Amino acid sequence: MGRNPCCSKDEGLNRGAWTAMEDKLLTDYVKTHGEGKWRNLPKSAGLKRCGKSCRLRWLNYLRPGIKRGNITQDEEELIIRLHNLLGNRWSLIAGRIPNRTDNDIKNYWNTTLRKRLQKDNPMSSNLKKEENPNPKTQQLNQHPFKKMNTNSSCVIRTKATRCSKVVISQQQLKPIVAPPPTSVDHVINDNNKPVETEPLLLPFVSKEVHSDDLDLGLDFMMDFKMDDFNLFSDLLHVDFSQSLENNSTISSSDNKGYLCPKSDHIDDQTFLLSDDSLYGWDFQSITNLTQSEFDWV
DNA sequence: AAGCAATCCAACCGCCTAATA
DNA sequence: TTATTAGGCGGTTGGATTGCT
Incomplete structure:
Protein backbone atom coordinates (compact mmCIF):
# COMPACT_ATOMS: atom_id res chain seq x y z
CA MET A 1 0.00 0.00 0.00
CA GLY A 2 1.01 3.58 -0.45
CA ARG A 3 4.14 4.91 -1.96
CA ASN A 4 7.65 3.72 -1.55
CA PRO A 5 9.52 4.73 1.61
CA CYS A 6 11.01 8.18 1.88
CA CYS A 7 14.75 8.74 1.82
CA SER A 8 14.76 11.04 4.82
CA LYS A 9 15.88 8.46 7.33
CA ASP A 10 18.80 7.21 5.30
CA GLU A 11 22.20 7.20 6.91
CA GLY A 12 25.25 8.74 5.33
CA LEU A 13 23.53 11.69 3.72
CA ASN A 14 25.32 15.03 3.58
CA ARG A 15 23.90 17.80 5.69
CA GLY A 16 24.53 21.48 6.14
CA ALA A 17 25.89 23.90 3.59
CA TRP A 18 25.97 22.83 -0.02
CA THR A 19 29.26 22.66 -1.89
CA ALA A 20 29.79 24.11 -5.37
CA MET A 21 30.08 20.59 -6.74
CA GLU A 22 26.73 19.58 -5.22
CA ASP A 23 25.14 22.71 -6.64
CA LYS A 24 26.49 21.88 -10.08
CA LEU A 25 25.25 18.31 -9.92
CA LEU A 26 21.80 19.44 -8.87
CA THR A 27 21.62 22.24 -11.42
CA ASP A 28 22.76 20.02 -14.28
CA TYR A 29 20.30 17.34 -13.34
CA VAL A 30 17.30 19.64 -13.04
CA LYS A 31 18.15 21.42 -16.28
CA THR A 32 18.24 18.07 -18.04
CA HIS A 33 15.36 16.28 -16.40
CA GLY A 34 13.22 19.09 -15.04
CA GLU A 35 11.84 19.69 -11.57
CA GLY A 36 9.91 17.13 -9.59
CA LYS A 37 10.53 13.54 -8.55
CA TRP A 38 12.64 14.89 -5.74
CA ARG A 39 12.83 11.61 -3.94
CA ASN A 40 14.60 9.86 -6.78
CA LEU A 41 16.65 12.86 -7.80
CA PRO A 42 19.60 12.52 -5.38
CA LYS A 43 20.39 9.01 -6.47
CA SER A 44 20.01 9.80 -10.15
CA ALA A 45 22.05 12.98 -9.87
CA GLY A 46 24.78 11.39 -7.76
CA LEU A 47 24.02 13.47 -4.69
CA LYS A 48 24.20 12.28 -1.11
CA ARG A 49 21.32 14.46 -0.06
CA CYS A 50 17.73 14.00 0.92
CA GLY A 51 15.28 14.80 -1.84
CA LYS A 52 13.69 17.42 0.32
CA SER A 53 17.02 19.13 0.74
CA CYS A 54 17.55 19.10 -3.02
CA ARG A 55 14.17 20.62 -3.62
CA LEU A 56 14.80 23.38 -1.12
CA ARG A 57 18.23 24.15 -2.51
CA TRP A 58 16.89 24.36 -6.02
CA LEU A 59 13.85 26.44 -5.23
CA ASN A 60 15.49 28.87 -2.87
CA TYR A 61 18.93 29.23 -4.36
CA LEU A 62 19.76 27.58 -7.67
CA ARG A 63 16.61 28.17 -9.67
CA PRO A 64 17.25 30.59 -12.56
CA GLY A 65 16.04 34.16 -12.21
CA ILE A 66 15.96 34.30 -8.44
CA LYS A 67 16.66 37.70 -6.97
CA ARG A 68 18.43 37.59 -3.65
CA GLY A 69 19.03 40.37 -1.18
CA ASN A 70 18.60 44.09 -1.92
CA ILE A 71 14.87 44.24 -1.36
CA THR A 72 13.65 47.40 -3.07
CA GLN A 73 11.38 50.00 -1.52
CA ASP A 74 8.52 48.88 -3.74
CA GLU A 75 9.02 45.25 -2.81
CA GLU A 76 9.18 46.14 0.84
CA GLU A 77 5.91 48.06 0.71
CA LEU A 78 4.30 45.18 -1.11
CA ILE A 79 5.54 42.69 1.46
CA ILE A 80 4.08 44.77 4.26
CA ARG A 81 0.72 45.09 2.55
CA LEU A 82 0.59 41.45 1.66
CA HIS A 83 1.52 40.47 5.17
CA ASN A 84 -1.29 42.62 6.47
CA LEU A 85 -3.64 40.66 4.29
CA LEU A 86 -2.27 37.19 4.58
CA GLY A 87 -0.23 36.92 7.70
CA ASN A 88 2.72 34.58 7.60
CA ARG A 89 1.73 32.88 4.39
CA TRP A 90 5.07 33.33 2.83
CA SER A 91 4.55 31.26 -0.27
CA LEU A 92 1.51 33.30 -1.20
CA ILE A 93 3.31 36.53 -0.54
CA ALA A 94 6.27 35.34 -2.59
CA GLY A 95 3.91 34.42 -5.39
CA ARG A 96 3.04 38.07 -5.81
CA ILE A 97 6.61 39.32 -5.77
CA PRO A 98 8.44 38.28 -8.92
CA ASN A 99 11.61 36.23 -8.53
CA ARG A 100 11.58 36.28 -4.75
CA THR A 101 11.40 33.10 -2.71
CA ASP A 102 9.22 32.53 0.29
CA ASN A 103 12.28 31.83 2.38
CA ASP A 104 13.87 35.10 1.36
CA ILE A 105 10.76 37.08 2.20
CA LYS A 106 10.27 35.24 5.45
CA ASN A 107 13.83 35.97 6.47
CA TYR A 108 13.52 39.61 5.48
CA TRP A 109 10.35 39.94 7.47
CA ASN A 110 11.70 38.23 10.55
CA THR A 111 15.03 40.01 10.57
CA THR A 112 14.16 43.46 9.32
CA LEU A 113 10.56 44.40 8.79
CA ARG A 114 8.99 42.99 11.92
CA LYS A 115 11.40 44.80 14.16
CA ARG A 116 11.03 48.05 12.29
CA LEU A 117 7.25 47.89 12.21
CA GLN A 118 7.14 46.88 15.83
CA LYS A 119 9.22 49.88 16.65
CA ASP A 120 6.95 52.15 14.61
CA ASN A 121 3.77 50.63 16.00
CA PRO A 122 4.40 48.68 19.20
CA MET A 123 0.68 48.05 19.73
CA SER A 124 0.24 46.19 16.48
CA SER A 125 -0.81 42.73 17.45
CA ASN A 126 0.02 41.31 14.05
CA LEU A 127 3.65 41.90 14.69
CA LYS A 128 3.86 40.27 18.07
CA LYS A 129 5.22 36.81 18.48
CA GLU A 130 2.79 34.15 19.49
CA GLU A 131 2.57 33.94 23.23
CA ASN A 132 2.15 30.22 23.06
CA PRO A 133 4.49 28.84 20.42
CA ASN A 134 3.33 25.26 20.76
CA PRO A 135 1.13 24.55 17.73
CA LYS A 136 -0.45 21.53 19.37
CA THR A 137 -1.62 23.62 22.29
CA GLN A 138 -2.87 26.27 19.91
CA GLN A 139 -4.85 23.71 18.02
CA LEU A 140 -6.44 22.48 21.18
CA ASN A 141 -7.25 25.91 22.46
CA GLN A 142 -8.52 27.50 19.29
CA HIS A 143 -10.64 26.72 16.35
CA PRO A 144 -8.23 26.48 13.44
CA PHE A 145 -9.98 29.28 11.63
CA LYS A 146 -10.35 31.46 14.66
CA LYS A 147 -6.95 32.69 15.51
CA MET A 148 -8.21 35.72 17.32
CA ASN A 149 -6.47 38.79 18.47
CA THR A 150 -7.80 40.92 21.24
CA ASN A 151 -8.43 43.94 19.08
CA SER A 152 -10.68 44.06 16.09
CA SER A 153 -8.05 43.45 13.48
CA CYS A 154 -6.85 39.95 13.03
CA VAL A 155 -5.14 37.74 10.56
CA ILE A 156 -6.36 34.23 10.21
CA ARG A 157 -3.37 32.07 9.67
CA THR A 158 -3.99 28.46 9.13
CA LYS A 159 -1.36 26.05 8.04
CA ALA A 160 -2.54 23.85 5.23
CA THR A 161 -6.06 24.26 6.45
CA ARG A 162 -9.02 25.48 4.56
CA CYS A 163 -12.29 26.98 5.57
CA SER A 164 -15.03 24.65 4.57
C1' DA B 1 43.37 43.23 18.07
C1' DA B 2 40.31 40.50 20.82
C1' DG B 3 36.11 39.24 22.68
C1' DC B 4 31.40 39.51 22.77
C1' DA B 5 26.71 40.54 21.03
C1' DA B 6 23.67 41.20 17.39
C1' DT B 7 22.21 40.13 12.96
C1' DC B 8 21.62 37.50 8.82
C1' DC B 9 20.09 33.72 6.21
C1' DA B 10 20.64 28.90 4.46
C1' DA B 11 19.11 24.79 5.90
C1' DC B 12 16.58 21.79 8.72
C1' DC B 13 12.32 20.19 11.23
C1' DG B 14 7.81 18.80 11.68
C1' DC B 15 3.21 19.19 10.20
C1' DC B 16 -0.50 18.96 6.67
C1' DT B 17 -2.74 17.80 2.31
C1' DA B 18 -2.92 15.54 -1.97
C1' DA B 19 -1.53 11.79 -4.43
C1' DT B 20 -1.10 7.04 -5.11
C1' DA B 21 -0.35 1.97 -4.61
C1' DT C 1 -11.42 2.58 0.50
C1' DT C 2 -7.44 2.75 3.13
C1' DA C 3 -2.76 3.28 4.40
C1' DT C 4 1.16 5.53 3.41
C1' DT C 5 4.34 8.82 1.38
C1' DA C 6 5.89 12.95 -1.47
C1' DG C 7 5.66 17.50 -1.85
C1' DG C 8 4.89 21.85 0.06
C1' DC C 9 4.62 24.95 3.75
C1' DG C 10 5.75 27.89 7.97
C1' DG C 11 8.58 27.84 12.11
C1' DT C 12 12.98 27.41 13.97
C1' DT C 13 17.91 26.72 14.37
C1' DG C 14 22.70 27.49 14.25
C1' DG C 15 26.86 28.75 11.72
C1' DA C 16 28.78 32.77 9.46
C1' DT C 17 29.24 37.50 9.31
C1' DT C 18 29.17 42.14 11.00
C1' DG C 19 29.28 45.66 14.46
C1' DC C 20 30.43 47.36 18.86
C1' DT C 21 33.25 48.00 23.00
Whole structure:
Protein backbone atom coordinates (compact mmCIF):
# COMPACT_ATOMS: atom_id res chain seq x y z
CA MET A 1 0.00 0.00 0.00
CA GLY A 2 1.01 3.58 -0.45
CA ARG A 3 4.14 4.91 -1.96
CA ASN A 4 7.65 3.72 -1.55
CA PRO A 5 9.52 4.73 1.61
CA CYS A 6 11.01 8.18 1.88
CA CYS A 7 14.75 8.74 1.82
CA SER A 8 14.76 11.04 4.82
CA LYS A 9 15.88 8.46 7.33
CA ASP A 10 18.80 7.21 5.30
CA GLU A 11 22.20 7.20 6.91
CA GLY A 12 25.25 8.74 5.33
CA LEU A 13 23.53 11.69 3.72
CA ASN A 14 25.32 15.03 3.58
CA ARG A 15 23.90 17.80 5.69
CA GLY A 16 24.53 21.48 6.14
CA ALA A 17 25.89 23.90 3.59
CA TRP A 18 25.97 22.83 -0.02
CA THR A 19 29.26 22.66 -1.89
CA ALA A 20 29.79 24.11 -5.37
CA MET A 21 30.08 20.59 -6.74
CA GLU A 22 26.73 19.58 -5.22
CA ASP A 23 25.14 22.71 -6.64
CA LYS A 24 26.49 21.88 -10.08
CA LEU A 25 25.25 18.31 -9.92
CA LEU A 26 21.80 19.44 -8.87
CA THR A 27 21.62 22.24 -11.42
CA ASP A 28 22.76 20.02 -14.28
CA TYR A 29 20.30 17.34 -13.34
CA VAL A 30 17.30 19.64 -13.04
CA LYS A 31 18.15 21.42 -16.28
CA THR A 32 18.24 18.07 -18.04
CA HIS A 33 15.36 16.28 -16.40
CA GLY A 34 13.22 19.09 -15.04
CA GLU A 35 11.84 19.69 -11.57
CA GLY A 36 9.91 17.13 -9.59
CA LYS A 37 10.53 13.54 -8.55
CA TRP A 38 12.64 14.89 -5.74
CA ARG A 39 12.83 11.61 -3.94
CA ASN A 40 14.60 9.86 -6.78
CA LEU A 41 16.65 12.86 -7.80
CA PRO A 42 19.60 12.52 -5.38
CA LYS A 43 20.39 9.01 -6.47
CA SER A 44 20.01 9.80 -10.15
CA ALA A 45 22.05 12.98 -9.87
CA GLY A 46 24.78 11.39 -7.76
CA LEU A 47 24.02 13.47 -4.69
CA LYS A 48 24.20 12.28 -1.11
CA ARG A 49 21.32 14.46 -0.06
CA CYS A 50 17.73 14.00 0.92
CA GLY A 51 15.28 14.80 -1.84
CA LYS A 52 13.69 17.42 0.32
CA SER A 53 17.02 19.13 0.74
CA CYS A 54 17.55 19.10 -3.02
CA ARG A 55 14.17 20.62 -3.62
CA LEU A 56 14.80 23.38 -1.12
CA ARG A 57 18.23 24.15 -2.51
CA TRP A 58 16.89 24.36 -6.02
CA LEU A 59 13.85 26.44 -5.23
CA ASN A 60 15.49 28.87 -2.87
CA TYR A 61 18.93 29.23 -4.36
CA LEU A 62 19.76 27.58 -7.67
CA ARG A 63 16.61 28.17 -9.67
CA PRO A 64 17.25 30.59 -12.56
CA GLY A 65 16.04 34.16 -12.21
CA ILE A 66 15.96 34.30 -8.44
CA LYS A 67 16.66 37.70 -6.97
CA ARG A 68 18.43 37.59 -3.65
CA GLY A 69 19.03 40.37 -1.18
CA ASN A 70 18.60 44.09 -1.92
CA ILE A 71 14.87 44.24 -1.36
CA THR A 72 13.65 47.40 -3.07
CA GLN A 73 11.38 50.00 -1.52
CA ASP A 74 8.52 48.88 -3.74
CA GLU A 75 9.02 45.25 -2.81
CA GLU A 76 9.18 46.14 0.84
CA GLU A 77 5.91 48.06 0.71
CA LEU A 78 4.30 45.18 -1.11
CA ILE A 79 5.54 42.69 1.46
CA ILE A 80 4.08 44.77 4.26
CA ARG A 81 0.72 45.09 2.55
CA LEU A 82 0.59 41.45 1.66
CA HIS A 83 1.52 40.47 5.17
CA ASN A 84 -1.29 42.62 6.47
CA LEU A 85 -3.64 40.66 4.29
CA LEU A 86 -2.27 37.19 4.58
CA GLY A 87 -0.23 36.92 7.70
CA ASN A 88 2.72 34.58 7.60
CA ARG A 89 1.73 32.88 4.39
CA TRP A 90 5.07 33.33 2.83
CA SER A 91 4.55 31.26 -0.27
CA LEU A 92 1.51 33.30 -1.20
CA ILE A 93 3.31 36.53 -0.54
CA ALA A 94 6.27 35.34 -2.59
CA GLY A 95 3.91 34.42 -5.39
CA ARG A 96 3.04 38.07 -5.81
CA ILE A 97 6.61 39.32 -5.77
CA PRO A 98 8.44 38.28 -8.92
CA ASN A 99 11.61 36.23 -8.53
CA ARG A 100 11.58 36.28 -4.75
CA THR A 101 11.40 33.10 -2.71
CA ASP A 102 9.22 32.53 0.29
CA ASN A 103 12.28 31.83 2.38
CA ASP A 104 13.87 35.10 1.36
CA ILE A 105 10.76 37.08 2.20
CA LYS A 106 10.27 35.24 5.45
CA ASN A 107 13.83 35.97 6.47
CA TYR A 108 13.52 39.61 5.48
CA TRP A 109 10.35 39.94 7.47
CA ASN A 110 11.70 38.23 10.55
CA THR A 111 15.03 40.01 10.57
CA THR A 112 14.16 43.46 9.32
CA LEU A 113 10.56 44.40 8.79
CA ARG A 114 8.99 42.99 11.92
CA LYS A 115 11.40 44.80 14.16
CA ARG A 116 11.03 48.05 12.29
CA LEU A 117 7.25 47.89 12.21
CA GLN A 118 7.14 46.88 15.83
CA LYS A 119 9.22 49.88 16.65
CA ASP A 120 6.95 52.15 14.61
CA ASN A 121 3.77 50.63 16.00
CA PRO A 122 4.40 48.68 19.20
CA MET A 123 0.68 48.05 19.73
CA SER A 124 0.24 46.19 16.48
CA SER A 125 -0.81 42.73 17.45
CA ASN A 126 0.02 41.31 14.05
CA LEU A 127 3.65 41.90 14.69
CA LYS A 128 3.86 40.27 18.07
CA LYS A 129 5.22 36.81 18.48
CA GLU A 130 2.79 34.15 19.49
CA GLU A 131 2.57 33.94 23.23
CA ASN A 132 2.15 30.22 23.06
CA PRO A 133 4.49 28.84 20.42
CA ASN A 134 3.33 25.26 20.76
CA PRO A 135 1.13 24.55 17.73
CA LYS A 136 -0.45 21.53 19.37
CA THR A 137 -1.62 23.62 22.29
CA GLN A 138 -2.87 26.27 19.91
CA GLN A 139 -4.85 23.71 18.02
CA LEU A 140 -6.44 22.48 21.18
CA ASN A 141 -7.25 25.91 22.46
CA GLN A 142 -8.52 27.50 19.29
CA HIS A 143 -10.64 26.72 16.35
CA PRO A 144 -8.23 26.48 13.44
CA PHE A 145 -9.98 29.28 11.63
CA LYS A 146 -10.35 31.46 14.66
CA LYS A 147 -6.95 32.69 15.51
CA MET A 148 -8.21 35.72 17.32
CA ASN A 149 -6.47 38.79 18.47
CA THR A 150 -7.80 40.92 21.24
CA ASN A 151 -8.43 43.94 19.08
CA SER A 152 -10.68 44.06 16.09
CA SER A 153 -8.05 43.45 13.48
CA CYS A 154 -6.85 39.95 13.03
CA VAL A 155 -5.14 37.74 10.56
CA ILE A 156 -6.36 34.23 10.21
CA ARG A 157 -3.37 32.07 9.67
CA THR A 158 -3.99 28.46 9.13
CA LYS A 159 -1.36 26.05 8.04
CA ALA A 160 -2.54 23.85 5.23
CA THR A 161 -6.06 24.26 6.45
CA ARG A 162 -9.02 25.48 4.56
CA CYS A 163 -12.29 26.98 5.57
CA SER A 164 -15.03 24.65 4.57
CA LYS A 165 -18.07 26.77 5.22
CA VAL A 166 -18.86 30.11 6.73
CA VAL A 167 -22.06 32.05 7.10
CA ILE A 168 -22.04 35.80 6.62
CA SER A 169 -25.14 37.82 7.08
CA GLN A 170 -25.81 40.58 4.63
CA GLN A 171 -26.08 43.06 7.42
CA GLN A 172 -22.56 42.26 8.39
CA LEU A 173 -21.36 43.19 4.95
CA LYS A 174 -21.83 46.83 5.70
CA PRO A 175 -20.15 49.14 5.08
CA ILE A 176 -19.45 48.52 1.47
CA VAL A 177 -17.05 51.07 0.18
CA ALA A 178 -18.18 51.12 -3.40
CA PRO A 179 -21.03 49.50 -5.21
CA PRO A 180 -19.80 46.22 -6.54
CA PRO A 181 -20.42 45.39 -10.16
CA THR A 182 -23.27 43.06 -10.88
CA SER A 183 -21.12 40.75 -12.88
CA VAL A 184 -17.70 40.16 -14.25
CA ASP A 185 -17.72 41.42 -17.79
CA HIS A 186 -16.04 38.58 -19.49
CA VAL A 187 -13.58 35.79 -19.18
CA ILE A 188 -10.70 35.59 -21.60
CA ASN A 189 -8.29 32.87 -22.40
CA ASP A 190 -4.52 33.03 -22.88
CA ASN A 191 -4.99 34.39 -26.36
CA ASN A 192 -7.21 37.20 -25.11
CA LYS A 193 -10.20 35.56 -26.74
CA PRO A 194 -13.51 35.69 -24.88
CA VAL A 195 -14.62 32.46 -23.32
CA GLU A 196 -18.24 31.42 -23.07
CA THR A 197 -19.14 31.44 -19.42
CA GLU A 198 -22.02 32.03 -17.10
CA PRO A 199 -22.11 35.47 -15.52
CA LEU A 200 -20.72 35.53 -12.03
CA LEU A 201 -23.46 37.39 -10.28
CA LEU A 202 -23.10 39.04 -6.97
CA PRO A 203 -25.64 37.70 -4.51
CA PHE A 204 -26.13 40.95 -2.69
CA VAL A 205 -26.79 44.52 -3.61
CA SER A 206 -24.71 47.43 -2.54
CA LYS A 207 -25.64 49.44 0.46
CA GLU A 208 -25.45 53.13 1.02
CA VAL A 209 -21.98 54.28 1.60
CA HIS A 210 -21.30 56.39 4.63
CA SER A 211 -17.80 57.70 4.71
CA ASP A 212 -17.89 57.79 8.51
CA ASP A 213 -18.35 54.05 8.49
CA LEU A 214 -15.27 53.37 6.53
CA ASP A 215 -12.59 51.49 8.28
CA LEU A 216 -9.87 50.74 5.85
CA GLY A 217 -7.86 48.47 8.05
CA LEU A 218 -6.71 45.57 5.93
CA ASP A 219 -5.73 43.24 8.68
CA PHE A 220 -8.37 40.73 7.94
CA MET A 221 -8.19 37.87 5.52
CA MET A 222 -10.23 34.75 5.33
CA ASP A 223 -8.73 31.42 4.69
CA PHE A 224 -10.48 30.43 1.55
CA LYS A 225 -8.82 28.80 -1.37
CA MET A 226 -5.88 31.07 -1.79
CA ASP A 227 -5.50 30.06 -5.40
CA ASP A 228 -8.06 32.78 -5.87
CA PHE A 229 -5.74 35.35 -4.54
CA ASN A 230 -5.50 37.10 -7.88
CA LEU A 231 -8.84 38.62 -7.08
CA PHE A 232 -7.12 41.00 -4.73
CA SER A 233 -4.77 42.25 -7.37
CA ASP A 234 -6.51 45.56 -7.70
CA LEU A 235 -5.75 46.42 -4.16
CA LEU A 236 -2.19 45.35 -4.52
CA HIS A 237 -1.58 47.37 -7.70
CA VAL A 238 -0.50 44.27 -9.49
CA ASP A 239 -1.53 43.33 -12.98
CA PHE A 240 -4.72 41.41 -13.02
CA SER A 241 -3.24 38.63 -15.04
CA GLN A 242 -2.96 35.45 -13.09
CA SER A 243 -4.74 32.54 -14.60
CA LEU A 244 -7.76 30.97 -13.08
CA GLU A 245 -8.99 27.55 -13.80
CA ASN A 246 -9.19 26.60 -17.48
CA ASN A 247 -6.30 28.95 -18.21
CA SER A 248 -8.68 31.85 -18.19
CA THR A 249 -8.39 35.30 -16.77
CA ILE A 250 -11.20 37.30 -15.29
CA SER A 251 -11.30 40.99 -15.88
CA SER A 252 -13.86 43.68 -15.30
CA SER A 253 -14.49 46.86 -17.21
CA ASP A 254 -13.17 49.13 -14.51
CA ASN A 255 -10.21 46.83 -13.93
CA LYS A 256 -11.05 46.72 -10.27
CA GLY A 257 -11.02 43.02 -9.93
CA TYR A 258 -14.05 42.87 -7.77
CA LEU A 259 -14.83 39.61 -6.15
CA CYS A 260 -17.91 37.75 -7.16
CA PRO A 261 -18.92 34.95 -4.89
CA LYS A 262 -20.59 31.82 -6.06
CA SER A 263 -22.40 31.39 -2.80
CA ASP A 264 -25.65 29.76 -1.83
CA HIS A 265 -28.41 31.80 -0.35
CA ILE A 266 -29.74 30.70 2.98
CA ASP A 267 -32.16 33.56 2.98
CA ASP A 268 -32.15 37.15 1.79
CA GLN A 269 -29.87 38.17 4.58
CA THR A 270 -27.46 35.31 4.81
CA PHE A 271 -25.13 33.55 2.46
CA LEU A 272 -23.35 30.31 2.81
CA LEU A 273 -19.85 30.19 1.41
CA SER A 274 -18.27 26.87 0.84
CA ASP A 275 -14.73 25.89 0.06
CA ASP A 276 -14.79 26.68 -3.61
CA SER A 277 -17.13 29.61 -3.55
CA LEU A 278 -14.82 32.52 -3.09
CA TYR A 279 -14.65 33.91 -6.52
CA GLY A 280 -14.85 36.59 -4.17
CA TRP A 281 -16.50 39.29 -2.33
CA ASP A 282 -16.13 42.94 -2.70
CA PHE A 283 -12.78 43.32 -1.12
CA GLN A 284 -13.62 46.11 1.26
CA SER A 285 -16.64 44.25 2.50
CA ILE A 286 -14.49 41.40 3.55
CA THR A 287 -11.69 43.40 4.99
CA ASN A 288 -13.98 45.58 7.02
CA LEU A 289 -15.46 42.63 8.81
CA THR A 290 -14.10 41.51 12.08
CA GLN A 291 -13.65 37.90 12.91
CA SER A 292 -16.53 37.88 15.37
CA GLU A 293 -18.95 38.72 12.59
CA PHE A 294 -18.63 35.28 11.08
CA ASP A 295 -20.38 32.16 12.12
CA TRP A 296 -18.24 29.16 11.32
CA VAL A 297 -20.13 26.05 10.42
C1' DA B 1 43.37 43.23 18.07
C1' DA B 2 40.31 40.50 20.82
C1' DG B 3 36.11 39.24 22.68
C1' DC B 4 31.40 39.51 22.77
C1' DA B 5 26.71 40.54 21.03
C1' DA B 6 23.67 41.20 17.39
C1' DT B 7 22.21 40.13 12.96
C1' DC B 8 21.62 37.50 8.82
C1' DC B 9 20.09 33.72 6.21
C1' DA B 10 20.64 28.90 4.46
C1' DA B 11 19.11 24.79 5.90
C1' DC B 12 16.58 21.79 8.72
C1' DC B 13 12.32 20.19 11.23
C1' DG B 14 7.81 18.80 11.68
C1' DC B 15 3.21 19.19 10.20
C1' DC B 16 -0.50 18.96 6.67
C1' DT B 17 -2.74 17.80 2.31
C1' DA B 18 -2.92 15.54 -1.97
C1' DA B 19 -1.53 11.79 -4.43
C1' DT B 20 -1.10 7.04 -5.11
C1' DA B 21 -0.35 1.97 -4.61
C1' DT C 1 -11.42 2.58 0.50
C1' DT C 2 -7.44 2.75 3.13
C1' DA C 3 -2.76 3.28 4.40
C1' DT C 4 1.16 5.53 3.41
C1' DT C 5 4.34 8.82 1.38
C1' DA C 6 5.89 12.95 -1.47
C1' DG C 7 5.66 17.50 -1.85
C1' DG C 8 4.89 21.85 0.06
C1' DC C 9 4.62 24.95 3.75
C1' DG C 10 5.75 27.89 7.97
C1' DG C 11 8.58 27.84 12.11
C1' DT C 12 12.98 27.41 13.97
C1' DT C 13 17.91 26.72 14.37
C1' DG C 14 22.70 27.49 14.25
C1' DG C 15 26.86 28.75 11.72
C1' DA C 16 28.78 32.77 9.46
C1' DT C 17 29.24 37.50 9.31
C1' DT C 18 29.17 42.14 11.00
C1' DG C 19 29.28 45.66 14.46
C1' DC C 20 30.43 47.36 18.86
C1' DT C 21 33.25 48.00 23.00
